[in-house]
Amino acid sequence: MDYIRREIPVCEVCQRPANQTCGGCKLVYYCSKAHQKHGWKEGHKLKCCAYKINYSEELGRHMVATRDIQQGEIILKEKPAVSGPKMSCTAHCLSCGVKLQPIQKDDQLDFYKCSSCNWPMCDVVCEKSEVHREECKAMSRKNYKCNIKYETPEKTEAAYCVIAPMRVLLMKESNPRQYENIMSLESHLKDRINTPLYLVLKANLVTFVIQVLGLSFDEETILKVSSIFDTNSFDVRCPDGSKRLRAIYVTASMMNHNCRPNTRHIYIGDDNILALIATVPISKGELITATYTQSLYGTLDRRKHIKINKCFDCECERCKDPTEFGTYLGNIYCSVCNSSSIDLVSEKNGMLVSTNPLDETAPWKCEKCGYCIQSRQMFWGNNALKQEINALNKSGPKVFEEFIDKYKATLHPTNHLVIQAKLALMQIYGNYKGYTLTELPDYLLTRKIDLCHDLLEVADKLESGWTRFRGTILLELQGAMAMQTKREFEDDKLTKAGAQDQLMESMVLLQEATNILRIEPHMKEILETKVQDLSNLLDSTNV
Incomplete structure (x- = not known):
């Protein structure tokens, strides 16, 4: 009989037989907790992770799972290598990134200013922060004084374009190792150099660095730093909109893009630590991916956005599929074989799809009758409708309902513009003043539930797993379903057993939403309140 020889795991520290595996990477073993702690301090801390960075001619540097990763697992936590304000923005604090509010100074409104360089800041604490120290010294040495003054609440300032690149350049002296890490990232400067x-x-930027600050960098290096930011930075913002900045995370920048990624990320704490979360199970050897664009854009808009902002053409499976996994997110009804008398939600309706989604100039053809239109017609129509929906007054539901009804013969129920309108309606119904769940009439409560189901169907195809989009829909859906059950029970339309069954269904949805969203900043108390409210409702129907 042949026996398979099995290698016995040994302790990373003492090389004796071991059965305790590292909880992080699952790749090394220890014979005891004491040796695990010793191994961690002696260097495993720097190597312990569930991923590795590989390189190939086709993909460049990319991130690959070194073991099976569970859904919801935090793959990576990383501090920003550098952060700063967006190129052009309203007045923001250079230290914490908060949008600034003016204060009363000498009988007029203005911002608190750094006592050395005169840049708008929150207060003296932010003025003295480490992140502002080197740039303040560099500007003060040359007696540079920022001249930004408060004029209107939404006035944008182009002067902020110098801050983030300047911080990287100053690292050459203050933190040379980090400077080299950042400069090793892809810049795509050749693709951007002659853009407006x-x-x-x-x-502006080059003149400021060389002539105003007197730093010894050439034009190419200065512009390369700016291009590295444009290619690799993450948009960091608070849920309440009070803070917005851009930051470079060197390791997270190694992830490849995919229009249906297997991760999402959040930002934790005042240090803006990026936490990368697996939205679906990721198998050992599989690429770990993120999205560089908006998942709810159609293919035309996604590929254009990526090309302009990241300088490459996406050729992922979603972009190759003219139906976008059956959602038809970027498609419209055929005007020839569909008439106003046809059932507008029928799957038999003719749909115009691109004959080659990876070629923006390819004609679009009806799947049913073969009628073709030129790609430029799709571009024009799509852009015109985007401008129309973006111009809507978003304070109430009426305009969104009218938009959906107005274009129901052209835009099917899962077109990206209809989805945008439905998402707005889902958020208005149940949350806005005058439209809270207790205020909604029964027909609007039913409308909200239907909207949630429509959006959930799209989410399951395009953002499956533990995504923020899917978690938000589940949270809205369970609240509306619970309210509907409560009303039906109180109106004697439901038995006690029927109400209990429906509320348990809502609880299942809430538990899944909680699993997805509990790690999100500011969500813990909201979720706890939702669980308590639903538990109380369950108790009240059990009396």
Whole structure:
């Protein structure tokens, strides 16, 4: 009989037989907790992770799972290598990134200013922060004084374009190792160098660094830093909109893009630590991916956005599929074989799809009758409708309902513009003043539930797993379903057993939403309140 020889795991510290595996990477073993602690301090802390960075000619540097990763698992936590304000923005604090509010100074409104360089800040604490120290010294040495003044609440300032690149350049002396890490990232400067934005940066950013600050960098290096930011930075913002900045996370930047990614990320604490979370199970050897664009854009808009902002053409499976996994997110009804008398939600309706989704100039053809239109017609129509929906007054539901009804013969129920309108309606119904769950009439409560189901169907195809989008829909859906059950029970339309069954269904949805959203900043108390409210409702129907 042949025996398979099995290698016995040994302790990383003493090389004796071991059966305790590292809880992080699952790749090394220890014979005891004491040796695990010793191994961690002696260097395993720096190597312990569920991923590795590989390189290939096709993908460049990319992140690969070194073991099976569970859904909801935190793959990576990383501090920003550098952060700063967006190129052009309203007045924001250079230290904490908070949008600034003016204060009364000398009988007029203005911002608190750094006593050395005169940049708007929150207060003296932010003025003295470490993140502002080197740039303040560099500007003060040259007697530079920022001249930003308060004029209107939403006035944007182009002067902020110098801050983030300046911080990287100053690292060459203050933190050379981090400087090299950042400079090793892809820049795509050749693709950007002659764009209108970079012609402006040549005049403003380069002049500021060389002539105003007197730093010894050439034009190419300065513009390369700016291009590295544009290619690799993450948009960091608070849920309440009070803070917005851009930051580079060197390791997280190694992830490849996919229009249906297997991760999402959040930002934790004042240090803006990026936590990368697996939205679906990821198998050992599988690429770990993120999305560089909006998942609810159609293919035309997604690929254009990526090309302009990240300088490459996406060719993922979703982009190759003319139906976008059956959602038809970027498609419209055929005007020839569909008439106003046809059932507008029928799957038999003719749909215009691209004959080659990876070629923006390819014609679009009806799946049913073969009628074709040129790609430019799709671009024009799509852009016109985007402008229309973006211009809507978003304070109430009426305009969104009218938009959906107005274009029901052109835009099917899961077109990205209809989805945008439905998402707005889902958030208005049940949350806005005058439309809270207790205020909604029964027909609007039913409308909210239907909207949630429509959106959930799209989420399951495009953002499956533990995504923020899916978690938010589940949270809204369970609240509306619970309220509907409560009303039906109180009106004697439901028995006690029927109400209990429906509330348990709501509880299942809430538990899944909680699993997805509990790690999100500011969500803990909201979720706890939702669970308590639903538990109380269950108790009240059990009396």
